[in-house]
Amino acid sequence: QVQLVESGGGLAQPGASLTLSCAASGFPFSDYAMAWFRQTPGKPREFVASFGRGPSDIHYSDAAEGRFTISRDNAKNMVALQLDSLQPEDTGVYYCYADRVMTAWALKRGPAAGSWGQGTQVTVSS
Numbered sequence: 290q291v292q293l294v295e296s297g298g299g300l301a302q303p304g305a306s307l308t309l310s311c312a313a314s315g316f317p318f319s320d321y322a323m324a325w326f327r328q329t330p331g332k333p334r335e336f337v338a339s340f341g342r343g344p345s346d347i348h349y350s351d352a353a354e355g356r357f358t359i360s361r362d363n364a365k366n367m368v369a370l371q372l373d374s375l376q377p378e379d380t381g382v383y384y385c386y387a388d389r390v391m392t393a394w395a396l397k398r399g400p401a402a403g404s405w406g407q408g409t410q411v412t413v414s415s
Contacts, residue, residue, distance in 0.1 A: 290315050290316075291313075291314075291315050291316045291387055291404035292313070292314045292315045293311055293312070293313055293385045293386075293387060293404060293405065293406035293407075294311065294312045294385075294406060294407070295309060295310065295311050295383065295384070295385050295406045295407065295408060295409040296309070296310050296311075296312070296409060297309040297310050297369075297409060298383060298409030298410045298411045298412075299410075299411070299412070300412045300413075300414065301372075301375050301411070301412070301413050302375075302413070302414070302415050303375060303376055303377060303413055303414075303415055304374060304375065305375050305413075306371065306372060306373045306374075306375065307371075307372045307375065307411060308369060308370070308371050308372070309325070309369060309370040309371075309372065309383055309385075309409055309411070310367060310368075310369050311323070311325075311367065311368045311369070311370075311385030311406055312366065312367055313366045313367065313368065313385075313387060314366060316387065316389070316404075318363055318366040318387075319342065319363040320342065320389065321342075321387045321388060321389055321403075322339060322340070322341045322342060322346075322387070322388045322391055322392060322393045322396060323339065323340050323359075323361055323368040323385070323386070323387055323388075323393075324336065324337070324338065324339035324340070324385075324386045324387075324388070324393065324396045324400070325337040325338050325339075325359065325368075325370045325383055325384065325385060325386070326383070326384045326386055326400065327379075327381045327382065327383045327384065327411075328381050328382050328384070328408075329378065329379075329380060329381035330380065330381065332381075334384070334400075335350065336350050336396060336397050336398075336399065336400075337349070337350055337352075337353050337357065337370065337383070338350065338353050338357055338358075338359040338370060339359070339393035339394075339396040339397065340359045340360070340361045340368060340393060341392055341393030341394070342393075346392075346393045346394075347359060347393065348393050348394055348396070348397050350397070352378075352379075356372070356373050356374045356375075357370060357371060357372050357373065358370070358371040358373070359371075368385060370383065372411065375411075375413045376413060377413045377414060378413075379411060379413050380411060380412050380413050380414070381410075381411060382408040382409065382410050382411075383408060383409050383410075383411055384405050384406055384407075384408045385405070385406035386400055386403050386404070386405055386406070387403050387404045388400070388401060388402075388403030388404075389403070390402075390403075391403065
């Protein structure tokens with residue numbers, strides 16, 4: 290079955306960077322759109338970034354655009370999220386998500402019936 294394991298979260302100071310990784314297994318990785326969502330305190334889970342089945346099929350939320358970078362390595366079944374210029378409002382749990390049906394663009398509107406990782410905590414504080 291689909292397994293997604295996130296890593297790389299932690300504590301960072303404002304302005305710093307973190308790299309989140311998601312190791313995928315149990316499914317044909319290249320056939321799936323991959324995405325990152327996050328849940329920040331007091332808010333519902335929200336879209337951060339997605340990477341579709343094509344090499345340039347990449348989308349970001351307004352909050353992530355210009356600061357975060359999503360990448361995927363189909364040979365290693367990995368998707369990563371580089372977080373730069375972190376701000377306290379980026380604090381939350383970041384989830385990796387895989388979807389066989391949805392497009393990366395459609396995931397901007399929210400997740401569907403895909404699969405989730407367990408999440409990794411990112412805390413931005415001085």
